[in-house]
Amino acid sequence: MPAITRNTLIDVFARCLVFIAALVPLVFLVKDVATGDIGPDPGQAITERLGLTAFQFLLLTLAITPLKKVTGWNGWLRYRRMLGLFVFFYASLHILAFLQLLLGWGDLWTTFTQRPYIIAGATAFLLMLPLAVTSTKAMMRRVGRGWKPLHRLIYPAAILVWVHFLWQARSDITEMVVYGLILLVLLGLRAYWFGLPTLIPLRRG
Ligand code: HEM
Known part of the structure; x- marks a missing residue:
């Protein structure tokens, strides 16, 4: 049995902290629902908050490589998989909330294919599915050299x-522009440091 070192304990502690921090948006959402502090249209507000949280975690996941490069600390990479899984977790809750609280579960094909912004969201989610499925160490070994090219699906998914x-914005698009600029910087940095081809999914090398 491997010896438990001080570093292992610090690592486990840090992972627990990141895990708890990642649940904070959900805890606040549940609290706001419980206290009725969620606005006049709870279904809409819950769906929007879960969607925004998923996108914020997506940007955070994409920020790990730039953080590693800028700070020179490789330890950031330890939290990337967990953050990536939280993107999937919040995106799944977002879609469940949309179905349960807004549109209902009837005729899913029409629900997902009628409005262009829903088609974009559903396609992004479909691109994320193989990433979540292959996120374990065992799957990483099984997929082998194809793992990295596959996980580059995160870039078109983010776009x-x-x-x-x-x-889906109705009038003011300031918030969308700000998030778009953050995404542009994160993708731009990667293209600048590692070359534009490293943004292309399913491509070896
Ligand atoms: C089947 C897939 C999806 C469906 C059906 C869906 C549905 C929706 C709906 C109904 C809204 C609210 C639109 C409105 O205000 O009228 C929304 C907003 C949003 N969704 Fe999705 N979505 C999907 C996938 C995703 C994914 C995968 C993400 C992120 C990872 C995401 C992030 C967002 C964001 C950031 C917003 C805006 C929230 C805000 O206004 O603050 N969505 N989505």
Whole structure:
């Protein structure tokens, strides 16, 4: 049995902290629902807050490589998989809330294919599915050299989420522009440091 070192304990503690911090938006949402502090249209507000949280976690996940490069600390990478899974978790809750609280579960095909902004969101979610499924160490080993190219699907997925975000806006698009600029900087930095081809999914190298 491997010895438990001080570093292992610090690592486990840090992972627990990140896990708890990632649940904070959900705890606040549940609290606001319980206290009725969620506005006149709870279904809409819950769906929007979960969607925005998913997108924020997506940007945070994409920020790990720039953080590593700028700070020179490789430890950031330890939290990337967990953050990525939280993107999937919040996006799944967002879609469940949309179905349960807004549109209902009837005729799902029409629900997901009628409005262009929903098509963008649904496509982004479909692109994220294989990433969540192959996120474990065992799957990483099984997929082998194809793992990295596959996980580059996160870049078109992020762009599609932003399109979904922009498209559903009613009037003021300031927030969408700010998030779009953050995404542009994160993708731009990657292209600058590692080359534009590293943004292309499913491509070896
Ligand atoms: C089947 C897939 C999806 C459906 C049906 C869906 C549905 C919706 C709906 C109904 C809204 C609110 C639109 C309105 O205000 O009228 C919304 C907003 C949003 N969604 Fe999605 N969505 C999907 C996928 C995603 C994914 C994968 C993400 C992120 C990872 C996401 C992030 C967002 C964001 C950021 C907003 C804007 C929230 C705000 O206004 O603060 N969505 N989505």
